[in-house]
Amino acid sequence: MxxxxxxxxxxxxxxxxxxxxxxxxxxxxxxxxxxxxxxxxxxxxxxxxxxxxxxxxxxSKQGLLAAVFHRRMRPVGIARLGALSELEAGSEPLTVDAILKAFFVPFYDAEGSELLTILPGLVARIYAEPATLTQPILEEEFSEVASRFVAALLKACPGVPEQEMRWRFHFMVGSMIQFLKFHTPIGVADRDNEFRVGLDKLVAFTVAGIEQLGAIE
Amino acid sequence: MxxxxxxxxxxxxxxxxxxxxxxxxxxxxxxxxxxxxxxxxxxxxxxxxxxxxxxxxxxSKQGLLAAVFHRRMRPVGIARLGALSELEAGSEPLTVDAILKAFFVPFYDAEGSELLTILPGLVARIYAEPATLTQPILEEEFSEVASRFVAALLKACPGVPEQEMRWRFHFMVGSMIQFLKFHTPIGVADRDNEFRVGLDKLVAFTVAGIEQLGAIE
DNA sequence: GTCTATATTGGGATAGAC
DNA sequence: GTCTATCCCAATATAGAC
Incomplete structure (x- = not known):
């Protein structure tokens, strides 16, 4: 030794x-x-x-894939749950805007760090790969997060049924993935400001979609 | 002979x-x-x-890929543009709701046909594959469609800048892809009604996101 | 723990008979 | 137009020296 x-x-x-x-x-x-x-x-x-x-x-090659994804996804889930817990510990009532910003917190935090050149593309890839490959990873790293956030959104949106909120959450994730894929032309760390701008636009779009204030209901 | x-x-x-x-x-x-x-x-x-x-x-294998995608994507683009033209030829002012339903018209039309077991999964796949593979296909089959629909949405949403609308359109596409992927567990043609329900929820979510009536602006 | 070397399989692509 | 047979290469995985 x-x-x-x-x-x-x-x-x-x-x-x-x-x-x-x-x-x-x-x-x-x-x-x-x-x-x-x-x-x-x-x-x-x-x-x-x-x-x-x-x-x-x-x-094996699959083992490497799992390791690569888990390394990034575990901190992402922890950061999301931590941000949500912090929010729920506060005194004010939850807003959809605040909840979604907690959900996107890993990407807000990535600003200015080298993670910005990796995290968006990797998260987008998890959803791009055939389900048979990534389903176990999503199951382990994402299911609890999704449940917690859907529950929080339900509290913030009284009157919206749970199944309905699951749909909206699903659509929201789709918008996020599309954004992350688009803003990752591989490399390029100088577009931090642009990324932040897109992230804020993503929040606005998904808040509107989840609240659906203009709808009849 | x-x-x-x-x-x-x-x-x-x-x-x-x-x-x-x-x-x-x-x-x-x-x-x-x-x-x-x-x-x-x-x-x-x-x-x-x-x-x-x-x-x-x-x-070559790539040639087969291109043929497979083009066979389905060309009719999709034609149906979308046709539905939009029909809408614009009418007398009433355009609504976001009507425009988005025109955009989703290939999927509404697929209800009850065998296409429902194919089209959603295939469209989702185009966005899932590495960009180098599918970018030429999207460029040829989708760029005109996107331009026409963004232009129509701009007319329906006075005051929204063009760049902003491109972002919202982008997020909308992401929600659509997520829906198409989710509702295609391969096969299963008996869930037509369920598909239609999800499609309507997708419309509601994306209309709210594109209009953003609850926002400050 | 790290390398060389290799086993073994499966991939895309083609030549040439029919 | 369609098949058989094959070329050639790349893939994952492993055995065994160091």
Whole structure:
């Protein structure tokens, strides 16, 4: 056992370093070309590691996919639930606007960070891949979040039935995905302001759709 | 040259028959698993034709993809533009509700037909595939439609800037895609009524988002 | 933990007989 | 126009040296 003193905070061992390099490369390539069209060879090449390392660390291509998605999605879910809890702990009654901003909080937080070049494209990809691939991931990382937010929206919109709100939430997610896909032409970190502008427009659109104030009801 | 009298109305020659069989099989498999994950071998097998026939008729896998998408997307665009023109030829002023129903008209029309098991999934797939694959198809089949509908929506919503309306149209498309994806668990033609219900809810959501009557502006 | 080398399978595309 | 057979390459995965 040799001493591993340096950079021990970031990675616990040297093996973790290549593991991260593989995930970073896989993430980027999957965002660009999709899962099926991305080969382990291309990933290993981009990560500058050996092909066999991908199997050693992740067991299979599917295992790598799951790891790549979970790494980003878990913090996203935690941030969303945290923002919602903070909101619910306050004294004022909940508004749809505030709830949706809590739902989009991972993207607001990503402004100015390198995450802005990754998170939108990756989230859009989860919904783009065939359901058989990503359903388990969504199930684990998203179902609780969706339930909590639908419940909060129901409180903010008295009179709207639960099934109806599930539909509206569903449409809202679709708008979000479309936005995230559009605003991720791969790379480009200088468009932070533009991203923020689009995010605010997304909030306005989805708030109106969920409240439907102009409708008959 | 043997006489080819039978079924000459449907297909002009025997070659057209296998061509159609290939496209039908490819369409179904691409909807289920995506383009990259669908092999020409699987397509030829499902279509009960020889592998070489796929290359003979479409030149390459990409060529087959383009043919599959164009076959469905061209009528969709024509139906949308026709419905909009009919609307604009009327005497009453345009409403957002009527314009969006014209935009969704291919899906309203698909009710009760076998198209309902295909069209939603296929449209959703176009947006799910990597942009490099489908951008040319969207460019050719959708750009004019989008321009015409955005122009109509601008007339129906005085005071909304064009750039703003493009954003809202974009979000609207996202909601539509999400709906089409959700309501296509492959097969199942008995849920026509349910589909219609969801479609109406989609209209209500997107009308509210595009009008944004409750907002400050 | 990391590499080389390779097993094994399946992919798209084509040549040439019929 | 359609088939058989095949080329050639890329894919995932693994065994075994270091």
């Amino acid at each position: 040799v001493a591993m003193s340096n950079r021990a905070e970031q990675e616990s061992s040297s093996g973790e370093a290549t593991r991260l390099k593989i995930m970073d490369a896989a993430e980027s390539l999957i965002i660009q070309h999709g899962f099926a069209a991305t080969s382990l060879r291309a990933i290993a090449n981009a990560a500058d590691v050996n092909l066999a390392a991908t199997h050693y660390h992740f067991g | 043997v006489a080819m009298s039978n079924r000459a109305e449907q297909e002009s020659s025997s070659g057209e028959a296998t061509r159609l069989k290939i496209m039908d099989a490819a369409e179904s498999l691409i909807i289920q698993h995506g383009f990259a994950a669908t092999s020409l071998r699987a397509i030829a097998n499902a279509a009960d034709v020889n592998l070489a026939a796929t290359h003979y008729h479409f030149g």
